[in-house]
Amino acid sequence: MYTANSLKSELNDRGWRLTPQREVILNVFQNLAEGTHLSAEDLFNTLQTQGDPISLSTIYRTVKLMARMGILRELEFAEDHKHYEINQPYPNHHHHLICVKCNRTIEFKSESILKVGSKTAEKEGFHLLDCQLLIHAICPKCQRSILPD
Amino acid sequence: MYTANSLKSELNDRGWRLTPQREVILNVFQNLAEGTHLSAEDLFNTLQTQGDPISLSTIYRTVKLMARMGILRELEFAEDHKHYEINQPYPNHHHHLICVKCNRTIEFKSESILKVGSKTAEKEGFHLLDCQLLIHAICPKCQRSILPD
DNA sequence: CAAAGCATTGCAACTAATTCTCAATAGTGA
DNA sequence: TCACTATTGAGAATTAGTTGCAATGCTTTG
Numbered sequence: 001m002y003t004a005n006s007l008k009s010e011l012n013d014r015g016w017r018l019t020p021q022r023e024v025i026l027n028v029f030q031n032l033a034e035g036t037h038l039s040a041e042d043l044f045n046t047l048q049t050q051g052d053p054i055s056l057s058t059i060y061r062t063v064k065l066m067a068r069m070g071i072l073r074e075l076e077f078a079e080d081h082k083h084y085e086i087n088q089p090y091p092n093h094h095h096h097l098i099c100v101k102c103n104r105t106i107e108f109k110s111e112s113i114l115k116v117g118s119k120t121a122e123k124e125g126f127h128l129l130d131c132q133l134l135i136h137a138i139c140p141k142c143q144r145s146i147l148p149d
Numbered sequence: 150m151y152t153a154n155s156l157k158s159e160l161n162d163r164g165w166r167l168t169p170q171r172e173v174i175l176n177v178f179q180n181l182a183e184g185t186h187l188s189a190e191d192l193f194n195t196l197q198t199q200g201d202p203i204s205l206s207t208i209y210r211t212v213k214l215m216a217r218m219g220i221l222r223e224l225e226f227a228e229d230h231k232h233y234e235i236n237q238p239y240p241n242h243h244h245h246l247i248c249v250k251c252n253r254t255i256e257f258k259s260e261s262i263l264k265v266g267s268k269t270a271e272k273e274g275f276h277l278l279d280c281q282l283l284i285h286a287i288c289p290k291c292q293r294s295i296l297p298d
Numbered sequence: 299c300a301a302a303g304c305a306t307t308g309c310a311a312c313t314a315a316t317t318c319t320c321a322a323t324a325g326t327g328a
Numbered sequence: 329t330c331a332c333t334a335t336t337g338a339g340a341a342t343t344a345g346t347t348g349c350a351a352t353g354c355t356t357t358g
Contacts, residue, residue: 017325017334040315055337057272060316067285068249074285076225080345081315097269100278101218108269117284120246124255125284133282136216136223137268137275166305166354190342204308208347229316230344 002026002071010069024052025062029072029086035107037075037085068127078103087130089121093130099139103127151175151220159218173201174211178221178235184256186224186234219278227252227285236279239263244281248288 007026008018028046032038038046040059047054063084066072075083078100088094093114097106110133117131156175157167177195181187185237187195189208196203212233215221224232227249237243242263248256259282 008212012260012326013332019325019335021336057317057338058336061335064316068287070200078223097273097275099275106273110265113262113265113282116262120244120257121284122278124246125285125289126246126248127292129249129285129287131282131284133262133266135280136278137270138217138278140274143276145268147292164305168306168354170307206309206346207307210306212344250337 007071016065021054021058022062022066024072025059026066029084032086034092037083039081039083041081041098043084068129073130073132075132076134077105095134097135097137099142100136101138101142104139104141107111155218165214167282170203170207171211172216173203174208175215175220178233181234183241186232188230188232190230192233205237217278222279224281225283226254244283246284246286248291249285250291252285253288253290 002025004018004023011018019141024047025043026042028050029038037098040056041062043059044056045055060123063072067074067084070087072084073087075085075096075100077083077096085104090111091109094107094109095113097108098104102122111124118128121128121131129134150226152272153167153172153175156172158169160167171293173196174192177192177199178187188190189205189212192208192212193203194207212221212223214222216223219236221233222236223283224234224245226232239260243256244262247253262282263280267277270277270280275277
């Protein structure tokens with residue numbers, strides 16, 4: 001769980017700065033219900049609505065930065081844009097099963113996958129940011145559908 | 150391993166057709182060295198070079214189709230475009246460890262992950278196409294780098 | 299084995315997500 | 329408080345990927 005202070009230290013350690021925008025964006029993600037993930041556009045709208053307008057450029061820059069810091073997870077579903085969510089440690093860490101036709105998404109947990117991920121990164125000397133099992137599949141409903149594409 | 154005939158049956162079964170373009174594209178992927186994956190642009194260039202020019206539209210349409218059939222895997226690395234590779238069954242099935250800064254990619258195998266993937270899809274009634282563990286991390290070299298971004 | 303029916307192709311125009319440019323603003327360490 | 333420089337916002341630019349459409353060519357059926 002990040003606070004404004006811990007975020008500030010992590011940023012400052014790397015020569016970066018804590019800005020009101022970054023703090024507000026982190027807050028939005030921390031207050032999100034589990035299983036909710038936002039696109040840049042979603043985040044933009046949420047911020048407009050709650051009275052903290054932040055430009056789209058800044059939003060794109062910030063989520064990318066936070067993903068690289070390991071604070072956010074970048075989710076790439078079978079859509080044409082990315083989604084972001086808070087990167088939770090075990091036991092809240094989860095994975096996604098996605099229908100490539102209708103994009104229905106089901107979350108599931110697995111401790112063993114997290115272990116494989118950590119060990120693999122460690123073995124290669126990489127600093128782990130996030131590990132996610134991505135299952136591409138076709139849901140029951142779409143299997144029955146005759147529609148092409 | 151797909152042949153022109155098995156590809157034809159799978160396509161025809163769904164009311165689709167085997168075209169020279171689809172056959173050529175499948176061949177390119179089957180002749181690729183293990184661990185190689187192509188972007189649409191890469192594939193376009195490869196085909197130009199080998200004397201089988203195919204339009205970019207057709208390439209995009211074909212790789213998407215083959216990914217949805219489970220023939221190709223769609224890889225989304227920390228770049229801005231997708232990559233494709235043949236979807237190999239166990240024991241050639243593998244996963245990717247990626248440096249989000251320099252995009253260096255390391256492949257690794259794990260039978261247990263494949264099992265978790267199959268079981269999860271089955272449990273939900275989904276028809277499995279592909280499952281891949283995506284590990285986002287920072288490689289040793291980039292950890293040492295002071296450069297931002 | 300010819301013809302009908304319709305999936306597919308190539309081209310060019312288009313879309314939309316994300317990045318970039320740059321002047322103005324504002325955290326930070328000294 | 330000051331100097332330094334990271335960050336922001338606005339809009340322009342980029343670019344991966346999609347789409348409309350007329351021409352082409354698989355496939356099936358009669």
